[in-house]
Amino acid sequence: MPYSRPTLTQLRQQAVQDVQSGGITGVTALLRFSVLYVLAMVLAGLSNLHFGFIDWISKQAIPATATDEFLESWGALKTVYKKAASAGSGSVSFPVSSAETIPTGTTVIAGGVTCLTTDVSVTTNGVTVAPCLAQTAGAASNVALNALATLGSPVEGVQTSGTVTTAFSGGADEETDDEYRVRVLDAYAAGGENGNEQDYINWALDVAGVTRAWCDPIGMGAGTVVIFFMMDDARSSDAGFPQGTNGAATSESRYTTATGDQLTVADAIYPKRPVTALVIACAPVAQATDFSITGLGDDNTSDNQDAITSALSDMFTRLSEPGGTIAPNQWYEAINAIGLTSFVVASPTAAITATGSGYMPTLGAVTFAT
Structure with a gap:
């Protein structure tokens, strides 16, 4: 059975009792601000810190509960390393007065993200297009198409304001401990x-x-x-x-x-x-399937529609795979979890089956009716 760690209150009570029953002549009770009482409280606090430290050490002793650099050390023993954050990249365009170009290494602010051009821009028909790489790694460096782009410093013949012409992608946050722990435990479970x-x-x-x-x-x-x-x-x-x-x-x-x-x-x-x-x-080939949800009645609200779409999207992420099949009970189970009074999935009416080994079922358009 697990060890029952004493609380700070219990440790304080134990310390006071130990002093009172410790055989010190004339000590039968402790005043709150007496020297012996203060010492008992200090010792109880130190004991509580020791218990906490030992508790923390025990968690780092196995990969299932280890955290931070200790978890990474366990992973390194199986050559499983935490994924670093990556920066998004895309392209931006700016109107030009003639045939001017933007030099490599020019600072561009795209959708609030600081970027640098990675090559000399290409100019055609009064517009110059430059490839860019975000200078900050993470999912936040993925910038949407048509977002505002601004030159960090003026370039002769090039307008200061432009747009993102190729959405920035490739940016990902550093892997979390929980995500990393799953891969580490899988490596230990798999053996060599x-x-x-x-x-x-x-x-x-x-x-x-x-x-x-x-x-x-x-x-x-x-x-x-x-x-x-x-x-x-x-x-x-x-x-x-x-x-x-x-x-x-x-x-x-x-x-x-x-x-x-x-x-x-x-x-x-x-x-x-x-x-x-x-x-x-x-890359899997997307095989989109449209859904028609009816019979919602009073539940046909925008919030419930968003919840249904999110539940279906999550279901496809969890269950879909190349060449796979998704059964009706699986999408009913996903929507049921929302807590609607009633609903009917008018379509599809049969299991969604991939048409080939590389095809993967994905969520298409979702329509709703009362």
């Missing part, structure tokens, strides 16, 4: 790495920005391993779908080289895989 399906999934999840991954052994023939993955935070503007082309690692000569996010994942897995495996990193 040997190239099984879970190993490939874990290798993909180790990549910054990757939030979900699936392994399809021999997905493209004997000797191949297909990795599907999603980036729900870093690619939130693209509904979480990776941006790039499917393919293999840079050093893999047996298959077309991937680009973008797929190349990042393929390159990360390449040195870890069993040497004969041909690993192909792929």
